[in-house]
Amino acid sequence: MTALLELKDVTKRFGGLQAVGHMTFSLNKGEILGLIGPNGAGKTTIFNLINGFYPPTGGTIFFKGKKIDGLKPHTVCRLGLARTFQVVKPLARLSVLDNVMVSAFSRTNHREEARKTALEATTFTEMDAWRDVPAGSLPLGMRKRLEMARALATKPEVLLLDENFAGLNPTEVEKTNAIVKKIHETGITILIIEHNMRVIMAISHRLICINYGEKIAEGTPQEVANNPQVVEAYLGAAHA
Amino acid sequence: MSRKSLIGLLPVAAVLLIPLLTQSPYLLHMFILSLLWIVLGQSWNLLGGYTGQISYGHAAFFGVGAYTTGIMVKSGQSPSTAWWGLLLGGLAAAVVAAFIGWVCFRLRGSYFSLSVLALSEVLRLVAVNWNRLTNGAEGILFIPAFTQKTYYYYIVFALAAVNLGVIRWVMRSKPGYYFLAIREDQDCAESLGIDTTKYKLLSLLISAFFTGAAGAFYMNYMGFIDPGIVFSIPDISIMMILVTMLGGAATKWGPAVGAILFILVSEIFRVWVGSGHLLFFGVLIIAIIIYFPNGIVGTLTDRWARKRRLQGAEAAA
Ligand SMILES: Nc1ncnc2c1ncn2[C@@H]1O[C@H](COP(=O)(O)OP(=O)(O)O)[C@@H](O)[C@H]1O
Numbered sequence: 355m356t357a358l359l360e361l362k363d364v365t366k367r368f369g370g371l372q373a374v375g376h377m378t379f380s381l382n383k384g385e386i387l388g389l390i391g392p393n394g395a396g397k398t399t400i401f402n403l404i405n406g407f408y409p410p411t412g413g414t415i416f417f418k419g420k421k422i423d424g425l426k427p428h429t430v431c432r433l434g435l436a437r438t439f440q441v442v443k444p445l446a447r448l449s450v451l452d453n454v455m456v457s458a459f460s461r462t463n464h465r466e467e468a469r470k471t472a473l474e475a476t477t478f479t480e481m482d483a484w485r486d487v488p489a490g491s492l493p494l495g496m497r498k499r500l501e502m503a504r505a506l507a508t509k510p511e512v513l514l515l516d517e518n519f520a521g522l523n524p525t526e527v528e529k530t531n532a533i534v535k536k537i538h539e540t541g542i543t544i545l546i547i548e549h550n551m552r553v554i555m556a557i558s559h560r561l562i563c564i565n566y567g568e569k570i571a572e573g574t575p576q577e578v579a580n581n582p583q584v585v586e587a588y589l590g591a592a593h594a
Numbered sequence: 595m596s597r598k599s600l601i602g603l604l605p606v607a608a609v610l611l612i613p614l615l616t617q618s619p620y621l622l623h624m625f626i627l628s629l630l631w632i633v634l635g636q637s638w639n640l641l642g643g644y645t646g647q648i649s650y651g652h653a654a655f656f657g658v659g660a661y662t663t664g665i666m667v668k669s670g671q672s673p674s675t676a677w678w679g680l681l682l683g684g685l686a687a688a689v690v691a692a693f694i695g696w697v698c699f700r701l702r703g704s705y706f707s708l709s710v711l712a713l714s715e716v717l718r719l720v721a722v723n724w725n726r727l728t729n730g731a732e733g734i735l736f737i738p739a740f741t742q743k744t745y746y747y748y749i750v751f752a753l754a755a756v757n758l759g760v761i762r763w764v765m766r767s768k769p770g771y772y773f774l775a776i777r778e779d780q781d782c783a784e785s786l787g788i789d790t791t792k793y794k795l796l797s798l799l800i801s802a803f804f805t806g807a808a809g810a811f812y813m814n815y816m817g818f819i820d821p822g823i824v825f826s827i828p829d830i831s832i833m834m835i836l837v838t839m840l841g842g843a844a845t846k847w848g849p850a851v852g853a854i855l856f857i858l859v860s861e862i863f864r865v866w867v868g869s870g871h872l873l874f875f876g877v878l879i880i881a882i883i884i885y886f887p888n889g890i891v892g893t894l895t896d897r898w899a900r901k902r903r904l905q906g907a908e909a910a911a
Pocket residue numbers: 368371373391392393394395396397398399400
């Protein structure tokens with residue numbers, strides 16, 4: 355198994371707060387790796403570190419064997435690593451299609467080609483009917499979907515999904531589930547953060563659970579779900 | 595060429611014919627000023643309206659362009675070299691822009707907006723004090739190359755047409771999409787593969803180039819500049835913003851509408867009320883913003899689009 359993405363002893367501090375501590379794991383080519391943990395555990399911060407929004411306070415991140423910490427997000431994106439945002443970021447006054455074209459331009463300078471990619475990505479995520487709608491007036495479910503369409507249009511090798519199921523109704527959850535599987539079938543490697551346990555247990559090949567920025571368990575979904583520390587972390591959070 | 599773009603060319607053709615219809619120096623002067631302000635409004639709009647980078651100091655680029663031509667003529671060039679003076683003025687402004695953009699665009703927020711304001715004041719002081727080069731506060735005076743206003747009309751018309759053409763072309767290609775993305779959300783733009791620093795700089799360079807060329811034209815046409823005129827914050831920097839807002843920021847024809855209205859209104863006030871037209875123009879702006887919050891063109895297109903949607907919905911029902 356080859357590791358596409360590797361975090362080695364990665365730490366991130368915000369002032370006195372350690373959001374991520376000594377995080378080490380690798381994402382293997384072709385897998386779906388789930389990242390779980392209570393709110394505020396540091397999951398989104400890990401994405402922000404990988405994606406280049408923050409430089410790590412310590413440790414190193416490798417993508418395809420190349421050190422990527424310290425690079426700007428746009429460079430990381432061009433290397434083939436795309437992400438979605440938990441707090442969605444639609445380009446509000448642009449149409450859905452234009453939103454996706456913007457990201458398609460990361461692989462081409464030609465408008466027609468960008469348009470073609472954007473049409474494909476919106477079809478793939480079943481947003482055809484929404485193409486002309488300004489992204490700012492989309493309902494939440496479609497905003498989450500737009501995040502995926504845009505990430506796909508950058509033609510990534512690795513996709514980071516940050517709570518794309520949150521706030522969706524059961525039908526939308528099924529739809530998104532199917533889309534994520536379809537993305538995986540095209541050969542894209544996925545690192546996914548999700549709170550919906552039913553979804554993440556079913557879709558992930560492996561799971562990592564973090565709490566207070568530190569990894570507390572790693573293994574098959576079953577192993578992690580039965581790990582006493584994990585149960586403790588979730589129950590502890592629920593009782594707090 | 596599609597029918598739509600042919601219809602779009604009609605007003606352009608009409609404007610081209612104006613000097614054949616009137617030889618009145620006064621009218622031509624009004625048209626020349628309008629075209630000059632169209633260039634200024636469109637240039638500010640590219641950076642402020644489309645890219646979302648608000649500049650409070652575009653007089654810096656206007657003044658550098660004007661002084662480039664002024665200093666050229668002062669140091670012995672003939673005013674009839676006005677033509678390439680426009681190019682040189684634009685390039686000089688772009689060099690200044692490259693410096694300020696390179697320093698400020700790494701940072702977010704209002705750093706750029708305020709730094710460029712400070713820059714225009716610094717440049718004004720340089721122009722006041724560097725006597726040997728600029729004649730200081732006295733300014734630079736020369737006899738313009740052409741006596742016929744028609745020449746200037748066609749020069750500034752060409753400048754406005756190239757300006758509009760370049761901006762339309764940019765906005766329809768990759769950089770244009772990137773400018774809009776940067777305006778909407780910089781973090782998002784970065785994560786979609788956009789080098790935001792580089793593209794903000796590109797937008798600024800184009801904007802400053804045309805503003806500088808307009809400044810150079812102004813010098814050629816008026817034959818006189820001083821630091822207070824070309825580096826003026828209210829008369830140039832703020833007016834460029836108002837002209838754009840009045841017509842509609844981030845719209846294709848907004849700056850042109852704003853510019854024509856601005857020249858028209860200030861002329862009316864100059865003739866009938868005397869001085870203080872800036873104040874009246876300010877009041878007009880406030881009135882228009884109340885009724886046309888997105889500028890005249892912006893608000894009308896919005897209303898029109900909404901009406902069409904409603905009609906579409908009715909037809910479907
Ligand atoms: N930019 C930031 N500045 C300061 N603190 C932050 C910042 N981003 C995240 N944090 C803090 O880091 C911790 C982890 O947050 P986050 O990664 O968003 O958690 P999760 O995604 O697991 O819910 C939280 O305590 C949060 O308040």
